[in-house]
Amino acid sequence: MDTAESSSTSKKIQVQRYKPDDNPEKHYLNEETGLWSWLTTVDHKKIGIMFLGSITFFFFIGGIMALLVRTELWTPAKTFIEANTYNQLFTLHGAIMIFLFLVPSVPAALGNFILPLQLGAKDVAFPRLNLMSFYLYLAGAGIAIFSILNGGIDTGWTFYTPYSSTTGGAVTTMVFGVFVIGFSSILTGVNFITTIHKMRAPGLTWDKLPLFCWGLYATSIIQILATPVLAITLALVGMERILGIGIFDPAMGGDPILFQHFFWFYSHPAVYIMIVPGFGVVSEIITTFSRKHIFGYWAIALSSLAIAFIGFLVWGHHMFVSGQASLASMVFSFLTFLVGIPTGIKMFNWTATLYKGSIDLKSPLLYIFGFFFLFLVGGLTGIVLGSIALDVHLHDTYYVVAHFHFVMVGGMVMAFLAGLHYWWPKITGRMYNETMAKIACGIIFVGFNVTFLPQFVMGSQGMPRRYFNYIEQFQPFHQVSTVGSFVLGLGFLMVFYYLVRSLFNGKPATANPWGSRALEWQINTRPPLHNFHHTPVIVNGPYDYHKPMEEFQLGLAESSHGDGHDSDLEVTSDGKEIKAE
Amino acid sequence: MDAIKDFLLPPAKSTLAEQTDSLFWFVHGSSLILTIGLIAVIIYFVYKYRRKSEDDVTPHITHNNALEVTWSVIPLVLVLIVFGWGYQIFMNQTVVPDDAYEVNVTAQKWIWQFQYENGAQSTGKLHVPADRPIKLIMSSKDVIHSFFVPDYRLKQDVVPGQYTEMWFNAPEPGESIIYCTEYCGDGHSDMLGEVIVHEEEEFENWLAENAGGGSKPDELAPEEWGEQLAQEWACTTCHSTDGSQMTGPTWQGTFGSEQSFEDGSTVTVDENYLRESILEPNAKVVEGFPAVMNTYQGQLNDEQINAIIEYIKTLK
Numbered sequence: 001m002d003t004a005e006s007s008s009t010s011k012k013i014q015v016q017r018y019k020p021d022d023n024p025e026k027h028y029l030n031e032e033t034g035l036w037s038w039l040t041t042v043d044h045k046k047i048g049i050m051f052l053g054s055i056t057f058f059f060f061i062g063g064i065m066a067l068l069v070r071t072e073l074w075t076p077a078k079t080f081i082e083a084n085t086y087n088q089l090f091t092l093h094g095a096i097m098i099f100l101f102l103v104p105s106v107p108a109a110l111g112n113f114i115l116p117l118q119l120g121a122k123d124v125a126f127p128r129l130n131l132m133s134f135y136l137y138l139a140g141a142g143i144a145i146f147s148i149l150n151g152g153i154d155t156g157w158t159f160y161t162p163y164s165s166t167t168g169g170a171v172t173t174m175v176f177g178v179f180v181i182g183f184s185s186i187l188t189g190v191n192f193i194t195t196i197h198k199m200r201a202p203g204l205t206w207d208k209l210p211l212f213c214w215g216l217y218a219t220s221i222i223q224i225l226a227t228p229v230l231a232i233t234l235a236l237v238g239m240e241r242i243l244g245i246g247i248f249d250p251a252m253g254g255d256p257i258l259f260q261h262f263f264w265f266y267s268h269p270a271v272y273i274m275i276v277p278g279f280g281v282v283s284e285i286i287t288t289f290s291r292k293h294i295f296g297y298w299a300i301a302l303s304s305l306a307i308a309f310i311g312f313l314v315w316g317h318h319m320f321v322s323g324q325a326s327l328a329s330m331v332f333s334f335l336t337f338l339v340g341i342p343t344g345i346k347m348f349n350w351t352a353t354l355y356k357g358s359i360d361l362k363s364p365l366l367y368i369f370g371f372f373f374l375f376l377v378g379g380l381t382g383i384v385l386g387s388i389a390l391d392v393h394l395h396d397t398y399y400v401v402a403h404f405h406f407v408m409v410g411g412m413v414m415a416f417l418a419g420l421h422y423w424w425p426k427i428t429g430r431m432y433n434e435t436m437a438k439i440a441c442g443i444i445f446v447g448f449n450v451t452f453l454p455q456f457v458m459g460s461q462g463m464p465r466r467y468f469n470y471i472e473q474f475q476p477f478h479q480v481s482t483v484g485s486f487v488l489g490l491g492f493l494m495v496f497y498y499l500v501r502s503l504f505n506g507k508p509a510t511a512n513p514w515g516s517r518a519l520e521w522q523i524n525t526r527p528p529l530h531n532f533h534h535t536p537v538i539v540n541g542p543y544d545y546h547k548p549m550e551e552f553q554l555g556l557a558e559s560s561h562g563d564g565h566d567s568d569l570e571v572t573s574d575g576k577e578i579k580a581e
Numbered sequence: 582m583d584a585i586k587d588f589l590l591p592p593a594k595s596t597l598a599e600q601t602d603s604l605f606w607f608v609h610g611s612s613l614i615l616t617i618g619l620i621a622v623i624i625y626f627v628y629k630y631r632r633k634s635e636d637d638v639t640p641h642i643t644h645n646n647a648l649e650v651t652w653s654v655i656p657l658v659l660v661l662i663v664f665g666w667g668y669q670i671f672m673n674q675t676v677v678p679d680d681a682y683e684v685n686v687t688a689q690k691w692i693w694q695f696q697y698e699n700g701a702q703s704t705g706k707l708h709v710p711a712d713r714p715i716k717l718i719m720s721s722k723d724v725i726h727s728f729f730v731p732d733y734r735l736k737q738d739v740v741p742g743q744y745t746e747m748w749f750n751a752p753e754p755g756e757s758i759i760y761c762t763e764y765c766g767d768g769h770s771d772m773l774g775e776v777i778v779h780e781e782e783e784f785e786n787w788l789a790e791n792a793g794g795g796s797k798p799d800e801l802a803p804e805e806w807g808e809q810l811a812q813e814w815a816c817t818t819c820h821s822t823d824g825s826q827m828t829g830p831t832w833q834g835t836f837g838s839e840q841s842f843e844d845g846s847t848v849t850v851d852e853n854y855l856r857e858s859i860l861e862p863n864a865k866v867v868e869g870f871p872a873v874m875n876t877y878q879g880q881l882n883d884e885q886i887n888a889i890i891e892y893i894k895t896l897k
Contacts, residue, residue: 083767083828156764162741163724163765168871250742256725257740290630292639296649321727322738323745326675330668337660341653348652351619352645354626358637361627369627373620380612383660387608387667389601392674393734396727396762460589460605462731464762467770471758515635546641 013202014557015537017550020511020524023429027526042127045527047134048113049427052420054137055109056496058100063489065093070451070485073478076470083468087154088169090466094157095174099181100141102412103270106277107223108133108188110419111216113427115192117520117527118210120201120536125194133187140181147173156466158267161248161259165240172241175234182227182234185273189223192216201519202556203538210518210542211300215280218304222269222276222311230266233259257322264315272311274408276304278415279346282368285422286350288516289365290357293543296349303342310339320391329388336386343379347372362514363437367418370445374410378403381456396466399459402452410448417444417495424499425509429526432502436494444491450484515549518542522553594757594778595733596750600670602734608663674735677748681716684709688739689722689875691768692815693759701791704813707759707776709751710784716748722875727763730776738763751778766873767828768818807892810885819874822896829874830867833896841868855890 028045038046069089072079081089116124124130147153147170155164155171164171196209196217209217236247237259246252248259279300287294294300316324316332350372359365381403385391394400425431454477459465463474470478512521519542523532534555540547586602593599684707685696695703709715719728721741728747729736737747751757759774779787798806811817819829830840840854841847843866848854857864859881862874881889 082826083770087764087767087769154766160725160764166724167766250740256742290639291632291637293641293643295642296644299644299649320671321736323740323743326672329671333668334664337664340660341657344656345649345653347619349649351623351626352642352648354623354630356640356642357626357630358632358639359627359630360632369623372623373616376616376619380608380616383612383663384605384608386660387604387663389667389670389674389734390605390608391667392671392736393601393605393731395736396729457589461591462729462758462760464729464760464770466764468767469770471773544641545639 013537015554016557017553018522018534018536018555019553020522022510022525023508024524024526024528026528027429027524028529029429029526031529040131042123042131043529044112044116044124044127044130045427045531047130048109048111050134051104051112051137052109054134054141055101055105058096058141059492060496062093062096062101063492065089065096067485067489069093070482072468073470074482076472076475077468084154086468087156087466088148088152091153091156092148095144095153095178097408098157098270098274099178100137100144102274102408103181103185104137104188105274105412105416106281106419107192107216107219107273108137108184110281110416110423111192111212111277112188114423114520115195115213115216116199117426117523117531118213118518118542119195119199120204120519120532120538121195121199122530122532124191125199126191129187130191133184133191136180136184136187140177140179140184143177143180144174146170147177158263159234159237159259160263161237161240161254161256162250164237165249165254166251172238175237179231179234179238182231185223186227189220189227192220193224196220201536201538205538207297208538208541209301210280211283211294211297211304212277212280214301215277215283215304218308219273219276221305222273222308226266226269226273226312229262230270233262233266236262257319257324260319260322261315264318265312268315268318269308269311271404271407272307274412275415276307278371278412278419279304281415281419281422282346282350282371284516284518285364285368285418286353287543287545288422288514288518289362290354290359291515291545292353292357293541293545294349295352295355296345297541297543299345300349303345306342307339310335310342314339317386317391320388321395333386333388337383340379340383340386347376347379363432363434363441364418364422364514366438366441367414367421370441371411371414371418374406374414374445374448378406378408378410381406394459396464397459398455398463398465401465402455402459405452405455410452414444417441420499422514423520424502425513426520426525426527428503428506429509430502430506431509431513432506433498436498440491440494440498443494444488447484447487447489447491451481451488452484454478454480454484517545517547517549517552519552591731593732593734594751594753594755595730595735596752597670597673598732598734600673604663604666604670607666611659674747677716677746678714678750681714681748682710683716683718686717686719686728686739687722688719688726688728688761688772690724690766690873691761691772691818693728693761693772693774694880697788697791699788699792701788703791705774705815706813707774708784708787709776709778710781711754711778712750712752713781714748714750716746719745719747724765725763726761726765726772729760729762730757731760732757733776736762751776754778754780754783768815771815771818803888804891804895807888807890810881810889811892814877814881816889829870832893836894836896840865842866843868843872852890855893856886859886859889 072081072086151170153169153171153174196213239245240247246254248254248256283294283300314332314336316328317336320329385394458474458477509525511525537554537556540551593602687694692704695707719739721739726739727736728739733749735747735749737745755778757776761772819827821827821831822833824831824833835850838850839847840850860876860878863872866872
């Protein structure tokens with residue numbers, strides 16, 4: 001047995017190496033079985049999987065709506081649906097993709113599964129709250145579906161007043177659904193922050209925290225601080241519609257611009273809720289597949305926090321043409337550019353990480369490179385839109401549509417898929433078909449660009465968004481875009497096909513198929529019910545690829561009372577002796 | 582170069598459009614260079630440092646302060662240039678010259694209306710003189726709309742309950758399309774208009790002819806004028822004339838027919854009912870249709886309403 005002895009000024013502890021099993025007989029999926037065990041589980045891994053299933057379902061629903069919208073745009077005026085149906089479709093496409101897919105995608109699905117593993121914890125800090133978060137999500141989704149079937153909504157996902165105060169349909173119900181989903185998001189945020197603060201394994205100091213955790217930490221802060229504002233705003237819209245209290249509708253003495261301020265105060269930071277966890281995924285995958293220490297750990301970790309904080313101060317850049325004061329526009333434009341800098345820093349740091357690495361171009365890394373290009377385009381067109389004069393021309397045109405799809409789909413969905421492919425073996429214990437994964441990544445990349453690049457051209461030419469009808473000049477661009485969207489859809493279907501197929505006949509995965517140093521790879525595949533049979537002890541950072549693997553598999557030789565998170569226990573590498581074989 | 586220009590941007594037809602365009606090309610040009618550069622570096626690294634064996638050892642490089650400061654400061658300087666430049670053009674777009682000619686703009690679902698100092702009115706078509714600053718004072722009657730002229734690179738939301746302003750100067754006579762760019766319901770994408778830039782003299786003539794606004798041109802029969810008005814006032818955005826279903830009931834065959842309403846009552850369509858529907862659309866809401874029509878009280882005069890009714894009568 002390998003033994004190692006770590007000592008610090010205060011306390012000496014005995015550690016030993018725990019080698020993970022490749023295919024243990026008992027794991028989290030078979031220790032408790034049956035539907036009831038899933039529905040009542042407080043295991044973060046199962047909750048993560050339930051989130052994963054739900055968001056996948058809504059991703060496909062939202063995707064079908066996107067295809068219907070694109071099909072309708074094949075010709076100007078009516079192709080196969082009425083204007084009102086079209087308006088409802090793009091509204092629901094946006095609302096479903098944002099509230100039911102993007103916001104919970106990486107944090108609630110992948111984050112739930114991976115975060116405690118990376119921290120060396122047996123679960124999140126509040127497992128029951130975690131389950132409640134899932135049920136709130138389901139309840140909110142249920143209410144949203146109910147509202148779709150009961151009149152639908154045609155306001156756009158932004159619910160701008162006074163249109164939303166006056167239009168027919170089920171706006172109030174839908175708004176209530178989003179309100180409930182918001183609480184799911186807040187609870188996840190509270191849970192993650194507490195978990196990161198209180199549940200880290202012995203020796204896991206802040207400077208050794210994996211960057212995925214830093215990303216989730218920054219995200220959680222935004223979720224907790226911004227989501228309540230959305231809840232309040234939507235509650236006010238509901239009050240206006242039900243009780244006739246004039247808040248936003250000028251016909252009742254309200255101010256419609258006030259709504260936009262409230263709405264974007266949440267919804268701009270929400271953009272970062274959607275993308276910052278993706279940044280975390282990128283850092284994990286880049287280091288693993290280049291077997292190299294991350295370049296500029298603190299720059300990447302702190303830039304996520306910087307984005308989270310500055311992100312709160314830029315909402316007014318959605319309102320340059322709303323009639324807000326020129327001075328306000330100037331300040332918002334300035335701060336918008338500042339938020340671009342930490343994002344740029346990340347891109348450069350990731351690129352520098354590749355330098356002198358040992359790069360293995362496996363499918364997760366391929367998805368990350370897809371992310372790189374698409375997010376770069378999305379980010380740089382964001383610089384274009386941050387400039388007031390250019391925004392005056394491009395605001396509410398297809399340029400904006402293309403921009404945020406590059407960021408949200410090209411950035412976040414690609415990062416999410418990368419993360420899914422990366423952690424899939426750990427989650428399911430199966431390997432997917434690598435060749436198919438690479439082909440699908442290529443199809444998605446091509447389909448995406450064919451769909452959205454023409455939209456930049458249309459937007460610059462002046463094609464407004466949310467248009468059912470359009471002038472003939474734009475038809476070729478719309479048709480190319482529509483063709484691209486079907487290619488994109490095909491790519492996503494292919495991913496779904498080979499991932500599901502791998503569950504049944506995929507090769508069994510080993511504990512650490514990628515040779516990563518991160519903690520979640522140092523336990524069994526599939527993970528045990530309570531994650532660790534031992535209390536893990538951290539002596540190295542998660543990206544210390546210059547150190548041997550056995551130094552990453554240490555745990556307390558004797559666990560005193562199970563949880564092992566003795567707060568005064570301090571492990572330092574000073575005076576540490578490690579006897580490897 | 583010109584081909585790329587025409588491919589990406591509409592023609593520049595206002596005095597400020599060129600300024601916006603220079604910034605547009607500057608940001609896109611530098612972004613393109615950055616993108617190609619970064620992607621090239623990544624491709625080079627991926628090839629050069631591809632994994633050669635499972636035992637590859639990588640150097641322990643954690644950070645490099647000089648490098649990191651460089652790639653933070655250079656982009657910072659660049660974006661500050663873009664910020665300052667964009668703001669400067671924005672101020673030019675915002676500060677209205679003192680001698681600007683004023684036109685009032687009213688937006689409603691789903692038409693643009695323009696009112697001139699001498700009482701002239703125009704719907705859907707904004708007539709302005711060339712080579713003179715024009716100031717638009719805009720307000721909405723219902724929800725938020727947005728006035729967008731791509732050729733001028735200008736856009737401004739039109740908000741109910743308050744006035745917003747914008748100005749432009751089109752040096753050459755010509756025509757440019759107006760879009761509504763703030764989503765406003767079923768007719769949003771049909772809420773188009775046109776700026777018609779006249780030579781000064783031509784504009785004065787147009788203005789004089791339309792002073793007081795809204796009387797029948799001599800050469801038209803009442804129903805012909807009614808058809809023209811229905812087009813201009815965008816009635817046909819919601820009401821078809823061929824029997825097809827749109828946002829509002831079709832006009833074909835409606836005159837003399839029995840119409841049933843949301844409250845269960847019915848009426849035979851006659852002149853009085855049509856007049857009431859134009860002036861008080863929500864007094865009787867036809868069954869199966871949303872109550873979204875605005876009143877045209879104070880906008881259409883009696884003569885115009887009569888003409889539209891005459892036109893509807895011809896649609897059998």
